[in-house]
Amino acid sequence: MKITETALPGVLLIEPRRFGDDRGFFSESWNRKTFATHGIHTEFVQDNHSMSGAVGTVRGLHFQAPPSAQAKLVRCGRGVLFDVAVDIRRGSPTYGQWVGYELSFDNGLQLLIPEGFLHGFATRTSDTEIIYKCSDYYDATADGAVAWDSCGIDWGMTGDPILSEKDAAAPALADFDSPFTYEATP
Numbered sequence: 001m002k003i004t005e006t007a008l009p010g011v012l013l014i015e016p017r018r019f020g021d022d023r024g025f026f027s028e029s030w031n032r033k034t035f036a037t038h039g040i041h042t043e044f045v046q047d048n049h050s051m052s053g054a055v056g057t058v059r060g061l062h063f064q065a066p067p068s069a070q071a072k073l074v075r076c077g078r079g080v081l082f083d084v085a086v087d088i089r090r091g092s093p094t095y096g097q098w099v100g101y102e103l104s105f106d107n108g109l110q111l112l113i114p115e116g117f118l119h120g121f122a123t124r125t126s127d128t129e130i131i132y133k134c135s136d137y138y139d140a141t142a143d144g145a146v147a148w149d150s151c152g153i154d155w156g157m158t159g160d161p162i163l164s165e166k167d168a169a170a171p172a173l174a175d176f177d178s179p180f181t182y183e184a185t186p
Contacts, residue, residue: 001014001015001016001017001028001031001034001038002014002015002017003015003038003040006085006099006101007094007097007099008085008087008094008097008098008099008117009094010114010116010117011085011099011111011112011113011114011117012040012111012112013101013109013110013111013112014073014109014110014111014112015107015108015109015110016028016029016108016110018108027108029075029110030044030073030133040112042071042073042112042114042135043135044071044073044133044134044135045134045135045136045137046133046134046136046137046138047131047132047133047134048131048132048133048134049077049129049130049131050129050130051078051127051128051129051130052123052127052128052129052130052162053126053127054123054126054162055123055124055125055126056122056123056157056159056160056161056162057122057123057128057161057162058120058121058122058123058148058155058157058161058162058163058167059120059121059130059164059167060084060118060119060120060121060145060148060167061084061086061118061119061120061145061146061147061148061151061167061170062118062119062120062143062144062145063088063117063118063119063144063145063146063180064136064138064139064142064143064144065142065144065179065180066115066142066179066180067142068136068137068139068141068142069115069116069135069136069142069180070115070134070135070136071112071113071114071115071134071135072111072112072113072119072132072133072134072135073110073111073112073113073132073133074103074110074111074112074113074119074121074130074131074132075103075108075109075110075111075130075131075132076103076104076105076109076128076129076130076131077105077129077130077131078105078127078128078129079104079105079123079124079125079126079127079128079129080102080103080104080105080106080123080124080125080128081102081103081104081121081122081123081124081128081130082100082101082102082103082121082122082124082155082156083100083101083102083103083111083119083120083121083130084098084099084100084118084119084120084121084122084153084155085098085099085100085111085113085117085118085119086098086117086118086120086146086151086153086173087116087117088116088117088118088146088173088176088178088180089116089117089178089180089181089182089183090178090180090181090182091181091182092116092182093182095182096151096152096173098151098152098153100153100154100155102124103121103130104124115135115180116180116182118146118151120148122155122156122157122161144179145166145167145170146170146171146172146173146176147167147170147171147172147173148161148163148167148170150171150172150173150174151173
């Protein structure tokens with residue numbers, strides 16, 4: 001498993017090894033021992049799977065506030081998506097900065113997004129599926145969003161995105177009071 005640090009400390013790009021032959025491939029997408037050898041000790045409690053039918057669907061930018069904050073391990077089960085993480089930890093030297101990566105069924109890449117970051121994605125193909133692990137259970141009272149177009153993200157899209165009502169009404173990052181605080185590691 002290849003693990004690459006991104007420009008945002010804690011956000012990791014993960015490339016599981018694939019073993020293939022004429023039948024297809026096998027890949028281990030998560031293994032507690034393997035992750036622990038790389039210093040990743042996130043405990044996951046919930047798996048989510050969503051499908052977006054249309055190209056240009058944007059979901060996000062989402063978070064769950066403490067004490068129900070979630071880290072996520074994201075991968076694409078079918079199709080292609082552009083996956084994004086934005087630092088929203090008050091006091092962080094990278095507050096408001098983002099990273100984005102194309103995750104696809106073909107490339108098998110995954111993105112590990114820690115607590116304190118927004119998460120969102122845009123679909124590049126129709127019938128795109130995203131599969132992700134969460135470190136805490138869904139909590140409707142802690143659910144939040146920031147406007148997809150308020151963080152300077154280059155989504156690489158032409159035309160207007162397809163948004164949920166919740167995402168279309170989300171506040172801009174400039175108007176957002178983050179529930180997360182940056183804690184420097186010694």
